Amino acid sequence: MTDILPEHDSNLPPREVADVMPPHAHSWIGKYVFSQDAKYIAIQYSGTAAAIGLVALVLSWLMRLQLGFPGLFDFITPEAYYQFVTMHGMIMVIYLLTAIFLGGFGNYLIPLMVGARDMVFPFVNMLSYWIYLLAVLVLVASFFVPGGPTGAGWTLSPPQAVLSGTPGGAQSGIILMLVSLILFIIGFTMGGLNYAVTVLQARTRGMTMMRLPLTVWGIFTATVMALLAFPALFVACVMMLFDRLLGTSFFMPTLVELGEKLSYGGGSPIAFQHLFWFFGHPEVYIVALPAFGIVSDLIAVHARKNVFGYRMMVWAIVIIGALSFIVWAHHMYVSGMHPWFGFFFATTTLIIAIPTAIKVYNWILTLWKGDIHLTLPMLFALGFIVTFVNGGLTGLFLGNVVVDVPLSDTMFVVAHFHMVMGVAPIMVIFGAIYHWYPKITGRMLNEAMGQIHFWVTFIGAYAVFFPMHYVGLVGVPRRYFEIGEPAFLTAPVDGLNAFISSAALIVGAVQVLFLFNIFWSLRHGLAAGGNPWRATSLEWQTPETPPRHGNWGDDLPNVYRWAYDYSVPGAPKDYVAQNDPWVPDSGGRRL
Amino acid sequence: MDHPLQGQDQTLLQQGHSGFAADWSSDQRAFKKVSWGKAMMWILLLSDTFIFACFLVAYLTARSSTNAEWPNASEVFALHIGGRDLPLILIAIMTFVLISSSGTMAMAVNCAYRKARKATAALMFATAALGACFVGMQAFEWSKLISEGVRPWGNPWGAEQFGASFFMITGFHGTHVTIGVIFLIIVALKVWRGEFDRDQRSWMSAGNGDYEAVEIMGLYWHFVDLVWVFIFAFFYLW
DSSP: OOOOOOOOGGGSOOOSSOOOOOOOOOSHHHHHTSOOOHHHHHHHHHHHHHHHHHHHHHHHHHHHHHHHSTTSOTTOOHHHHHHHHHHHHHIIIIIIIIIIIIIIIIHHHHHHHHTOSSOSOHHHHHHHHHHHHHHHHHHHHTTSSTTOSOOSOTTOOTTGGGSTTSTTTSSSHHHHHHHHHHHHHHHHHHHHHHHHHHHHHOOOTTOBGGGSOHHHHHHHHHHHHHHHHHHHHHHHHHHHHHHHHTOOOSSOOOOEETTEEOSOOSOOHHHHHHHHHHHHHHHHHHHHHHHHHHHHHHHHHHTTSOOTTHHHHHHHHHHHHHHGGGOGGGGOTTTTOOHHHHHHHHHHHHHHHHHHHHHHHHHHHHHTTOOOOOOHHHHHHHHHHHHHHHHHHHHHHHHSHHHHHHHTTBHHHHHHHIIIIIIHHHHHHHHHHHHHHHHHHSBOOOHHHHHHHHHHHHHHHHHHHHHHHHHHHTTOBTTOSOOOOOTTOSSOOHHHHHHHHHHHHHHHHHHHHHHHHHHHHHHHSOBOOSOTTOOOSGGGGOSSSSOOTTSSTTSOOOOOSOSOOBSOTTOSSSBOOTTOOOOTTTTTOOO | OOOGGGGGOOSOOOOHHHHHHHHHTSBSOSSTTOOHHHHHHHHHHHHHHHHHHHHHHHHHHHHHHOOSOOOOHHHHTOEEETTEEETTHHHHHHHHHHHHHHHHHHHHHHHHHTTOHHHHHHHHHHHHHHHHHHHHHHHHHHHHHHHTTOBTTBOTTSOTHHHHHHHHHHHHHHHHHHHHHHHHHHHHHHHHTTTTTSSOOBTTBOSSSOOHHHHHHHHHHHHHHHHHHHHIIIIIOO
């Protein structure tokens, strides 16, 4: 329950699961390479995700160079441009955002926040990372095969994805893409089972579900969603792989290519889109819900105030997660599906705005009259709220069929989803790294570099994506290599495109500063101590910083309250940690 | 009769809806009687259910969107025995074998509750044998259809999605059965050697001297069996 009333020790129920220390690794390889410690796996996940994310960042630069200065860079061919678009999207959504939120933050924070010694199945958890790494390597390999990676767009829509007109379609690009996705799903499932079971079954004494920090609620709900949504992508990938390799026609209608009738016939391309988006829309929330959870905690800690409406926040997370499974076809209004579907899916889509708005109001009300510290995590949290609201509002446009039809496949859509599920979650990732880096390394990240990083990223992201809405509204379609000056554009956009591209280059460049900060502060950062933000949740109460293998020393912590006892009247400090048995009525007397 | 695994629980359990709410809002464990391994298997099966559901829905979509005629399952899957065609006879036997294997698995789990070591192992070996029998008959069915000209990209009787869906869905299910047989044999050997009777942690054993791995194996096996019922209904009977 969300009560702040404490319970006596004797009121804590007995331990239901024996406290067993996971076996320590003794060899160097067991500790640092094939580590079974969730904290180390988290760092492996995050490092790999960041590395492949840098590739995606460079790809976005190349795309913007072409769009901003068409014809200037002759190594960017139309084929290469499509490959950049495809790989940028796929890497960012799956291999960076999903992996870093669930594999990175999930692994690091879940055992610490619920008061467990490790994930419940450390060996399976380790396998999860290595299969993820294999998926990334297969993905990277596609850059080096003849024909290059697939250029089908990140939605991989058939029939074009497996035809020779698409880069990598008739060669191995698409095959490696599908194999990599299948591997990713297998790897994720191994990790996801760990995250879900750890949250459900391995909490410490006193840690009820309704005392979990919202970070855990977000990651947990996203994990369950991923376990139910990735199967659709898995099936879609297997079937498309068969279409490409075995010549089946699941998704392939009768086709004529270069004047020649292909052997395909009778398949349904729309079936792929349904499967893909049955995964694809929950995927948006698989990325967003951990961000929602983390940002709630960042705001509460750095505004020294309890989260407004904790219970409502939990239910909003769960309801958003459930609703996101029945909205997928709003990505398909122009796909040729039955128009009646549009009515249903537009309705469910707009209903999601209600729990989402509840969350936004609660963040604002948490800030209201709080003791707001404009630390770096708080700045990024505020940046998240602004960009998320902005992207959410354009979502209302696109969720309505009649408004979506003219806007579909324009740069307006690109601006929308970058704002809402690109910039916004990445803001949270940055904020979370600034917030938890002291726990992970024992040192603070450099403040000056962090300030530059935040302001350039925040203003720069606006400079990139705000004008892009306008570019889309005047009629520029997305995914076009170059459009020249067609008559349907209601205003010229050349100058604007050059401006957006310049801003994108600057935003990208400042991320290098962030990476430098991460490595520089390892050695030169200020010593942080165990709990530099004076936060209540369990991960800040570990006996050592950084926490050792097994997390808690000899005794597991007991939990007496929720995670948001900030500025409690009468308390000795302005925060009361979750494992602090302080009782308000007894005048601060410890039990 | 008391569930033999209940002994490890000291918590008093409430019944009904109020118990459900109390468990979820209590600390440590949301499912009070459920071990980590069993919870993992349930969640894995939930995820796997979505995979099979997507396969079946995709098959139904392919079947309804193709413009060629769908081959008649009862003719395609008929065997010529004793001078006449018996429709679906092989599938009927396969289904019978697989459902029987679920029966022996259930008996194995029952013996595991009572820690009847030899009976548990024997029944698990019987389950594995029936499972292997099922996969063998599936191999026979595949080779018969292949010899009649059924391919993923076409067949002599109509819509090419028929062969594609058949090989994909039965292949995916057959893979599940094969994996199940392998793990049944592994767990049965461990039971036979008495590894679950020792108070020692090992692979698939929490070291608390119970036969829980058998029960978890049973969950998986019954799931594979249940999925087959749906494949049977949607693919062969319709």
